[in-house]
Amino acid sequence: YEISRSTIQKLLEEDLGAKKICFAHYGMKDGVDSMLKIAKEQLEIWVKVINELIDLKNESDYFEKFNKLCPEHTIFTTNTSTLLPSLLAESTERPERFLALHFNNPVFITKTVDIMGHPGTVKEVLDITIEFSRRIGLIPIILEKEQPGYIINSLLGGLMGRALELVANGVATPQQVDKCWMSNMKIGIGIFGIMDNNGLDVGWALREKYALSSGDKQAKAIYEYLKTNFIDNGHLGRKTGQGFYKYPKPEYKNPDFLK
Numbered sequence: 001y002e003i004s005r006s007t008i009q010k011l012l013e014e015d016l017g018a019k020k021i022c023f024a025h026y027g028m029k030d031g032v033d034s035m036l037k038i039a040k041e042q043l044e045i046w047v048k049v050i051n052e053l054i055d056l057k058n059e060s061d062y063f064e065k066f067n068k069l070c071p072e073h074t075i076f077t078t079n080t081s082t083l084l085p086s087l088l089a090e091s092t093e094r095p096e097r098f099l100a101l102h103f104n105n106p107v108f109i110t111k112t113v114d115i116m117g118h119p120g121t122v123k124e125v126l127d128i129t130i131e132f133s134r135r136i137g138l139i140p141i142i143l144e145k146e147q148p149g150y151i152i153n154s155l156l157g158g159l160m161g162r163a164l165e166l167v168a169n170g171v172a173t174p175q176q177v178d179k180c181w182m183s184n185m186k187i188g189i190g191i192f193g194i195m196d197n198n199g200l201d202v203g204w205a206l207r208e209k210y211a212l213s214s215g216d217k218q219a220k221a222i223y224e225y226l227k228t229n230f231i232d233n234g235h236l237g238r239k240t241g242q243g244f245y246k247y248p249k250p251e252y253k254n255p256d257f258l259k
Contacts, residue, residue: 043070045132047101049079060091067093075125077101081153081203084146086118095120101129102150105197106238108137114150116143156194163191165218168225174244175251183258192244193252196237200230 048062063076070076076098078088089095099121102114113133117126126142133140141151149157163181166172172180178190189197210216211223230236230243237243238250245251 043074045075045077045101045129046070047077047079049103060088063088063092063098073097075099075128077129079103082148082206084118084148085116085121086146089118089120096122097125099125099129100150101133103138104152105199111137111139112141112152113138114141114143114152116146116150118146156191159191160195161222164222164225167192168218168222175257178252179258182252188253190252193250196243196245196247196250198237199239200226200236200243204231 046066066076072094074094074097076092076094078085078098078100079102080088080100081102085098085100089098092098095118099118100114100116102116104110104112104114107113115126115129115133130140130142143150147154163174163177166177167174174190174192178192181190182188207219207223207226211219234240235242238247241247251257
């Protein structure tokens with residue numbers, strides 16, 4: 001799914017509280033040539049943040065291409081939500097300088113980033129990545145061993161599954177679920193608001209594969225609900241302007257939402 005430059009600009013402005021943001025300042029320069037020139041000469045840390053792919057070969061191809069471009073000292077990281085870095089380490093051809101660096105959305109509001117190495121990641125690389133995270137204003141959450149979904153996604157996965165089950169089965173609406181959650185937990189966003197911020201397409205390929213091949217009737221019902229009402233219509237959450245809520249002014253931010 002293509003996200004326009006103007007949409008990215010709006011999301012950055014909202015997250016960072018700025019009225020005007022220079023894309024060049026954040027490394028988003030015009031043209032691929034500029035990015036590749038930087039990579040060849042001075043890139044310290046490279047983060048793979050494309051959509052999650054099921055095919056490990058496709059995931060590995062990205063690392064193989066950039067391994068040829070980047071200096072030997074460049075640290076390779078992945079923003080994967082579900083894959084373990086040990087599955088991808090060898091394809092980078094620099095496994096000792098590879099780890100997961102997972103940003104939680106919205107990045108500069110949650111302010112947390114998961115850092116997860118694999119058995120071959122050297123301590124120096126972990127230390128540099130931790131320091132990098134702090135320098136850009138984030139709170140590093142370091143995992144002692146590999147865990148699919150890290151910490152917050154492991155916790156949220158069960159909540160999101162049950163929330164989707166309630167809605168797909170017609171028990172409640174997303175708004176009713178979020179009102180219940182926000183009122184009881186005394187926080188400013190609900191489960192469906194979180195899903196909108198994450199992006200409804202994140203992990204979609206994995207969800208689709210499981211729903212269509214596992215025989216799990218509930219998983220298939222949730223898959224069909226999301227596909228029919230959101231995915232097929234391009235409503236992927238905050239980044240597309242619509243998901244369970246409409247943006248940039250979602251209903252849950254209205255002071256009257258909990259009345």
